[in-house]
Amino acid sequence: MAEGRSGEDIVSEYLDQNPHLVEWVESLRGVHETNKQWHARREFFLRNMETFPTIQPGFPSPSLDRLLSLSICWANHIFLGCRYPQPVMDRIKEMADGVVVNDAPVRKTRDEIMGKGKKTAGGDDDSCAKRAKPGNPFKQGPPPQAPAEHQPFFNRLYKAVAWKLVSAGGFGPNLDHFEILRACTESSKESLSCVFVPLKDIPDLPAARTQKEGQVCELRCQTVYLGTGYGRDEAAARTMASKEALKAFQGRKVTVKICRRRFNGRDVEDLVLLDDQPRNPGFPPAISYPFQPEQQGDGPS
Template identity: 75%
Template sequence: MKLKLRLESCKSPQVMAEGRGADIVSEFLSQNPHLVNWVESLRGLCETNKQWHARREFVLRNMEAFPTIQPGTPSPSLDRLLSLSMVWANHVFLGCRYPQPVMDKVNEMAEGITVIEAPERKTRDEIMGKTKRPAVSALDADYQGKKAKPNDTDVKAHAKSVGRPAASALKSGPPPGAPAEHQPFFNRLYKAVAWKLVSAGGFGPNLEHFEILRSCVESCKASLSCVFVPLKDIPDLPVVRTQKEGQVCELRCHNVYIGTGYGRDDCAARAMASKEALKVFQGHKVTVKVCRRRFRGRDVDDLVLLDEQSRSQVFPPALSYPFQEDQ
């Protein structure tokens, strides 16, 4: 099936949910009535009409680039297109930031779409008029970057070293009341993950674990933080792990640790970390607690997402620690 939406070219990749573009989408759907119900089934529960009309146009415009998509039939190609459409819509309407290659991809796919009165957002540094901080180590730069840009996803901290810091470099841990403060968000995220897994046929090894987790987090108006460190640079690994090649990924959301994964490269490590994180959502509830973890050769208090099962918890060493004094 070919979709031809003839819109006047627009230099800006921002999209439109009203006016000329919406008229053309409506005209296309009127000519293809068998697509109407299927397209509407792709709408998110929390999307406004403006957001949905814009993302719907993005999906319809780019279906031709995914020839294996069959309306009404789930497929990896459809999941990828929908994920890209969510990335673009989150960037336009919510101000989310993603790795530059991803942004270049979705902006190219959105060329010719125009959003009327799209929100304008500035970073904290732009608002406060701050200049860039002096250069710091790769891992510390990641910590500071996450504070300045809370919507960042896929923070890559390929740290050269994870040596022992000075004792004064760490606070005592998360602020008082942090678990209770974060609990309502993770209750919502638990429901979103539960529904997503039900629609995917249940938890299993063949799922796109990272895409499922990311889409659920974004549906709750948040983003994942991913930190990557070479496996060989991590102290305190279990003695049974003799492998020294590959990457380790740590996932956090709202500064709460949710999973760690090992893999031959970033993608494999991130997928494994997402799989481990989704396992936490298999019970009847999730709970945010303060737990002791090992960070750079030192025991620290960290916010951790746990399931309802009571058992002895042994956590992987932390790759990041957001509760630090400014360096």
């Protein structure tokens, strides 16, 4: 893509020259993305398409999933202040070279906030955590109303997955778990976020685990955590994460809840999709986190 002009001009000219891409590119937009967020992420995506030569417009592929995941990570970092493991941050910053976002939100880091002598009130040790007291001047994690806002979508997704599994003969080891989850999510007008990191780069794991080779994949949809999987490569890790995610759809219903997890060595509150079955309250460490702490104030963040 050409350089030296505004991002929107470059994208418009590129799509004018490649009209067959317009409809496909627009189908990659998230339902809840603002125009500003989408235009920036679209430019990021198109600038980096040539570095993923196996991407074929209109056809799903691991390369497409990876580029989409990286574009979402970058947009979350720019507009929401999300942080990811350092290898991911280095990659998306390199890929964003040349993409200019005017009036991007300015956010303080956790260290800057904590340096002012204020600390977020510590929670209990339960997996599904209690919210911080209203008087706390800082906030971290999803807002209290987030589960209720996301629940209607996941009720629809639950029905779509249930019908898909029935038509496939039920849940089993021979299913293409990721394809089922991807197809049902897209039929519900959303997309999956797949974040990959090497196993050795994840904090909070026993030393024996961190010495192993392999990749870890975390799946989210609408910022809600679905599942984590480990494999020898990204495709295998994504398959295992999808299999874990689909297990939540085996009960009578799914529920979005705010639960406590570990991220980068600290406890955080996260949105998690759960089934109606009793389970071990522990979760794998998060490798992405869309709900970074930010200072509350009267002005915009």
